[in-house]
Amino acid sequence: MDTWNRIYEKKKMLPQEIAAQFKTGNICVSNGQVTEPVGILSALAAYATANKITDIYHYILLPLRNQSYMAAGMEKYIRHVSHFVSAFDREAIWQGRADYLPANYSQVPLVWKEILGAPDIFYATVSPMDKHGYFSCGTAADLSDIRKRAKKIFLEVNPTMPRTFGSFIHITEIDGLMENNTPITEVASPPITDDDLKIGGMIADMIPDGATLQLGIGGIPNAVAKALSSKKDLGIHSEMFCDSMVDLYRTGAITNERKKIHPGKSVVTFTFASRGTYDFIDDNPAVEFLPVDYVNDPRIIAQNDNVISINSCMEVDLFGQVCSETMGMMNYSGVGGQVDFIRGAAASKGGKSFLAFKSSAKKGSLSKIKPILTEGSCVSTTRNDVDYLVTEFGVVRLKGMTCSQRAKAIISIAHPAFREELTTAAKKMHLII
Template sequence: MPEYDCLVLTVSPMDKHGCFSLAGSACIELEVLPRARRVVVEVASRAPRIFGDVTLHVSQVDAIVESDRYPAALSPQPPDEVDRQLGRVVAELVEDGATIQLGFGGTINALAAELKDKRGLGIHTEAMSDAAMELLRCGAADNSRKSLHRGKTVTCFTMGSHALYDFVDDNPTILHKALSYTNDLSVLAANRGMTSINAALQVDLTGQCASESVGPRQISGSGGQVDTAVGAQMAPGGKSVITLRSTYSAKDPDTGERRLQSRILPVLPEGAVVTLTRSNTHFVATEYGAVCLRGLTVPQRAKALISIAHPDFRDWLEEEFHRIYRL
C-alpha cells in the first residue's frame, strides 16, 4: 500500500478524553492514517460529532488548525412530476421491514416521500442523505427489524443540508463505518431484505447499465453501485433496483435543436462504461413501471425493457432489437 507525506482531515472539537471525531465521513480516513508520515487536522467548531469508527486521538496528530466554518452543504434536489412517478414505482418494490440503501437526487427524494407509510424500514447505506433523514424523522425507518446493528443506521459518510448535519450531530443511533465494511458483500448479504436503489444514465436492451458515462463522456464514478447491487441480491429476500428516467433532452448534432432521447437503448453508445453487467441487473424501473430481468432470455429482457421505455421510442427499440440481434 502507498505511503503519504501528509494526511489532512476535518474533525469535530476534542472531547475530555483527548479524542476527535471525524467530521461526517469514515470512508477510508482511519485506514489511511497509519500510512501517513504527518497528520494535520482542521478542528471545525461547527462540524458534527459523529459515532462509529471515527475516533482520532490527539496523540496521533502532528498539527492542528482551528476553524469555525460550516460543513459544505448540499441542498436537496426538488423532485419534479417524473421523479414523483418514478418514486411511486420504486416504492412498490420496497417491503415493510426491508433494509434500504439510498443515494441522492430528485428521484430519491421523491421515493422517500412515497415510503413514509412503510413500517420497520432499516437503513444501511453508503451515503447518509436528507432522504434517509426524512424516513427516520417520520418513523417509516426505525431500524427495528435489521439483521445487523438493530436500532442503528449504518452509513459511510454524511452529505446534505445543514439540517442533516444537525440531525447526525451527537446522534448515537447513526453509525459511520469504513467503506470496506459498509460495502462489503458479506455484510450487505447479512441484512435480510436488503434493497439497494441506484441510478443509471442509460440501459441497453440486454440489461447492461451505464451509470458513469454517456458514451466516452464521463459524468460520475461508479461509487458503491456494484457492491450494493450484488450484495443486496445475495441477501435473503434482497433486491437491487436500478432507476432511470425514460428520456433526457440533448442537442441534435446536425440542427443544434434539443431533442428527446431515450435512456433505454438498443445498444450502449461507443465508449460507454458498463457499470453493472447484465448478469448483475435485477430490477430496472422508469416512470412507466418496473421489470425484473433475473432469469430472462435476451429477447425476454428486451421485451420487458421496451415495455417501460417512453412510448415514443418503443416501436424504434423493437425494430432495432430485431435488426441488431436477428431475433
C-alpha cells in the first residue's frame, strides 16, 4: 500500500497542470455519462482559451451536465463529439457547434480500434484507489478498454463515485490524476404514468420466471420492473443498471441463478441513477461493470436463455420501421444498444424483444404511428429486426407477418382517433388491399 500511495502522490496534479498536458489537435475519449471528468474539462476549457489551444476533440457517450466547454464559441477550442445525444448537447449538435457519431453501442470500441485509431488522451472520473493500487471505473466501463491504446491517461478521483466490480485501472497505467470532491451527477427516475403501467403490465405477463432482462431508460421499463416483483430467479444482462433493478433485488425477484453465463451476477456497462442506486452498487460484487463491446455483443447476449429486451422508441410506421433517435432531421438521442439487444434476444433460446411506446404525443393530437416515418427520421431498428410492438392499446408480434398483416396489426395498437386515417393511408400505399 505504501508503494502505491507514493506513486499516487507523485502522479497527483492540479487541474491546470493536467490541462497543460493537452495540445492543439488532441483526440480525447472518456467513459460515458456520470464518469465524464468534469473537473479536468473545466480546467481544460479555461487553459485552452487562455493559451489558444485549438481543435481538441472530446468524445463521450451521453453527457449529463452543462459544462463550460460546451458554451457557444468554445467549439474552436474543444469540439464535442457524442456517441449518444442528450439534452446537454442536443442544441449544440443541431447548431453545428458539436457533432454526433452514430454507431451501435457494441461497435463503438471497434470504431476506435479499426477506424479512428489510438486517441491521444483517455480520461475519466473514477472511485478512490484501493490498497492494491486500483481505481474502479465506477458507474461506467463502456469505453474503458480504449485506454489501452491511448498515449496518455488522466483520472479524476472522486470519493462520491461508487467502487464497482468488473473494470479497474491501476495507478501504474496512468500519467496523472486530480482529486475532485464535487458530488457526481444523480438522475431521478421519471414518474410512472397510468399508460406506463398498462404497457408494463402487458409486457410483464409475457416474461417467464428465470428470464434474463435488459431494460432501457424511461417510465415504461420502470413500469415493467414494477410488475415483475413476484417473478422468480430473474437475471440481469443489460447495458444499463437502473433504479428499478434495485427494487427487484430487494423483493427477491433477481437472483441471476438461471443465467448461463455470469450466474449469480448482474452484468452491465453503465448506470446513471439515484444516490440510492449508487450506494447499492458500491462495493457490491453481485453487480459487474464490463466494457460495452462485451456486454452488448449479440453473440454474448444470446448465450443466456430467455433474454428479454425492453426498449422505447419515438415513432413507428406501417412498414414496421422504427425510429428511436431523431425527431425529423434533428438528432435527439441515439440508437445505443437497442439493435444489439434486439438481435441478441432473437438469437437467445426463448428470447423476446419489445419496443414499447405511448401511441400519441402532444396530449393526443399527434400519432406516434405514422404511414411512413417523418421526413428526415432515421431508421434505428429495421422492420426485419422488430419482434413485439407495445402501446397502451395492446401488443402485436410482427415476426412472421406479411406486409399487409403487419400494417393491420400496427394500426390495431394505434390511438383509436387515428386508426381510420392510418387505414386509409395503408390502402393508398397498397399495404391493405
